Amino acid sequence: MLATSHCTAFRMEASPWPKGKKLVHLDLKGAPPRIEYLHKLIELFASLGADGLLLEYEDMFPYEGKLKMLQATSHPPYSREEILSIQDVARSQGLEVIPLVQTFGHMEFVLKHRSLCGLREVDRCLGTLNPHLEEGRRLVEEMLRQVVDLHPGLSSIHIGADEVYLLGEGAESQRWLGGAPGRSVQQLFLGHVTRVARGMREAWPHLNIIMWDDMLRGMDQETLRDSGLGGLVQPMLWDYSPALDVEATVSLLEKYQASGLAHLWAASSFKGSTCAHTCVPSTLRHVQNHLQWLKVAGSSPAGAHLQGIALTGWQRYDHMSVLCELLPVGLPSLASCLQTLHHGRFCPDAQARATHSLGTHSVEVEAMTGSPGSEAPSFPGSRLAELVVELTALLDSEELRHFENNMYVRGWLSPYHRQRRMVNPLITQQIQDQATALQAVVMEKVEAVREEMVRLYPASTAQEWVEQHVEPVMAPLQRVLEATRVCLVEMLPHNPSPSLMDSQ
CATH class of the missing domain: 1.20.58 (Methane Monooxygenase Hydroxylase; Chain G, domain 1)
Structure with missing residues (x-):
């Protein structure tokens, strides 16, 4: 268990996470679990209190036709049958599946290919799509179509659009920005996202469209209101810091709500956000992040409708970076964070439920086997978690x-x-x-x-x-x-x- 001094800090008046989905984010652009292990993880997520999955496939999706080049080559992508099996297992556990397809920023796994490098905003940035090219828009539309087609019964999809680096620096963007007074990079961003979202609404009127919010944060209410995004997309506010600024985040909720973006999501983190090369996460750090999000939820304006929270578990900071914490070593943190949301605090009962679910005596992965005579943890992947902790301690x-x-x-x-x-x-x-x-x-x-x-x-x-x-x-x-x-x-x-x- 966590030290008593830490527990004392958590004994505050708080309410559980309000009505809405608790999604576990699976970042599959690195260390994709074998399908049998992934099925076990999905069952575990459900038992820990999750309501859904946010699946970021990247190159693990079995793209076909002209997009087949996007498939992973160092290991096979999931097959069509395996993608369907993921949904079947999730459905059997009562979990909703929401796929995430990047459509603007963080498109490294697409734009790294030499045949597609002409679609970059600038040559040196692999992640940002040039928003002016028809070929780029058709590429995004086809990616979305293939993913939606392989998810029958889909109700929500996430279109990414975070960290669109160097937007406005490409030659076409420079010409567009200088083509008329008052044009801005913000308008350039909003124009592309709005076109993508409107195209999706025409093709799939029933779909809820979620997007990351960071590129919207610096925009004023008038710009957001005039963008046409209201009623089209649901921003997902992300902040993974244990020192999340509650007041500033509530102000963001108020701004989005006043701009016509009333349906909103939060995104926390249970692993993969401490440092790009971290191997073992700190449960305490991530629990503190969720405690801050609980304060935000408890102070959100009446007109802002929180749809839920995604507990992100990044496997790489981007497609080209190193592997960070593997899922097995992050599961004690995930269990603790889900129980924090369920109880509204990380009280002894929340800790007990987390450790019982995993068959451990501690919520810190580094202390799982620290007590002499203690039983070995029983959660899927626990042996690998133990070995990684031991090896990492030796390497450090x-x-x-x-x-x-x-x-x-x-x-x-x-x-x-x-x-x-x-x-x-x-x-x-x-x-x-x-x-x-x-x-x-x-x-x-x-x-x-x-x-x-x-x-x-x-x-x-x-x-x-x-x-x-x-x-x-x-x-x-x-x-x-x-x-x-x-x-x-x-x-x-x-x-x-x-x-x-x-x-x-």
């Missing part, structure tokens, strides 16, 4: 991180010594023995992680995780080992000449 240890800077290496195996291959063999051998033993311990853990990871994820995910998170930490140790080998070869006679005494 002073002994490994600073091996090159310990007194013996700096004192007897410095760059000066290595360059001249002139070392004290006695101490150098001791350095080599220590480095070899440390390497063996790490590699034993790495192989255990790899073996467990390939049970839940594609082999390419295990390879990527090791290369990104293990090899950079091990590289200095490898350099030391190579230096000791070279220097000892130079300093120790392997075929000694007969001694003077032997020749007499």
Whole structure:
């Protein structure tokens, strides 16, 4: 359990999350779970109190025809049958499925392809679509059509549109901005999103259209009101900070509501928002984020209709970044955050429900197996979570991180010594023995992680995780080992000449 001092901070007057969906966000652009594991996760999400899934497929969707190039190549995308099975399992658990298709920003998985690079707003930005090209609009429409067609009975869809970097800097945008007085980048953004949303409304009148809100935040009420987005889209306000500014967020709700955007969503985070390369999340950090969102919900204006909250679990910051926390290590945080929303605070009962659901004694993943004699956690992927925690602790240890800077290496195996291959063999051998033993311990853990990871994820995910998170930490140790080998070869006679005494 969390320390008593932490629990005390949570004992505040609060209400549970108001009526609306609690969506678990699955970011599939990295570490996509094998379909059998994903089915187990969906069942777990339902048991933890979720009402739906926000599925960000990216390159794991089985795009067809001219869009087939968008499919993942390092591992197979989900098949059409698997996409349907995800929905079947979700439906059997009472969960709504809402797909997320990026339509403006964060289109790296599309625009990285050489044949499509002409659709970028500017060459150096892989994520932002040029809003002036008919080919780009047709591409977005076809992506949406294929996703909607493979989700029968769909009622809501998310069109992304966050972090549209460098919009307005492309040549066509520059010409458009200078073509008439008063044109702005805000209008450029609103024009594209409105065209996309109106096209969707014509094709699928029944669909609710959700979008991220960050590109709308700096716009005034008049601009938003005149945009035509009112009644077309439902902004999803996202903020993943444990220090979320409640007053500022409530003001945003008021502004959107007054601008005709009365149906609104929130987005919190249970993992993947601390740092791009984080391996193990802090439950406390993410619980605090949800406590702040509860304050926002409790202070939202009467005319703002909160449709629900998406608990995001990012797997990469964008398509080109490293893998962050894997789902198994994030599940204790997810369970705790869902229970925080259910109870309106993170009280002892909320903690008990979270730990009971996962078969653990602690809501912090790093402490799951910390008590002697405690039973092993029983949630799907718990063994991988344990192994990742153990390996990460070893990789973060002073002994490994600073091996090159310990007194013996700096004192007897410095760059000066290595360059001249002139070392004290006695101490150098001791350095080599220590480095070899440390390497063996790490590699034993790495192989255990790899073996467990390939049970839940594609082999390419295990390879990527090791290369990104293990090899950079091990590289200095490898350099030391190579230096000791070279220097000892130079300093120790392997075929000694007969001694003077032997020749007499």
